[in-house]
Amino acid sequence: MKKFILLFAVMLFGLIATAQTTLTNDTLQGAETVYFDSFRYTGAGDVVYQALCTELGGTSDGTLVLQGSIDGTNWNTLTEKTNYFIFFPSDTLTIVDGGVFTAVIKKSALNYFRSQGIGTSGDTTLVSHKWDYKR
Numbered sequence: 001m002k003k004f005i006l007l008f009a010v011m012l013f014g015l016i017a018t019a020q021t022t023l024t025n026d027t028l029q030g031a032e033t034v035y036f037d038s039f040r041y042t043g044a045g046d047v048v049y050q051a052l053c054t055e056l057g058g059t060s061d062g063t064l065v066l067q068g069s070i071d072g073t074n075w076n077t078l079t080e081k082t083n084y085f086i087f088f089p090s091d092t093l094t095i096v097d098g099g100v101f102t103a104v105i106k107k108s109a110l111n112y113f114r115s116q117g118i119g120t121s122g123d124t125t126l127v128s129h130k131w132d133y134k135r
Helices: 002-017
Strands: 018-022 026-029 033-035 046-057 063-069 085-088 092-094 100-106 112-118 124-134
Touching (some): 026 033, 063 100
Antiparallel strands (some): 033 112, 046 100, 046 124, 063 092, 063 112
């Protein structure tokens, strides 16, 4: 019985320690700019953001970047690797089929984050993204 209670406590702590959220998936069609769902950051821990690009038609291309804001209204593109932001593979993803963009946000002063996709003509790409909050 003690092992069961200990196992339950460990599992409960794991659920409390992380909270993964899937944002609304959207498509990037042709030469358009899409601002994907934003998420709120509380500053209490680290956040990992990840986007996956899936080709739906044509040849996927364009760029994907992460933007930050204090108020959720005025946005800046985050372009530098600092103590607060770490980007994989870089701060700008060149969109390809199967391309993955990852950013780690560490105790930032910014409150909101979103990604921006800029497409080129003749393609449709599904962008699936989520964030995982680590305490």
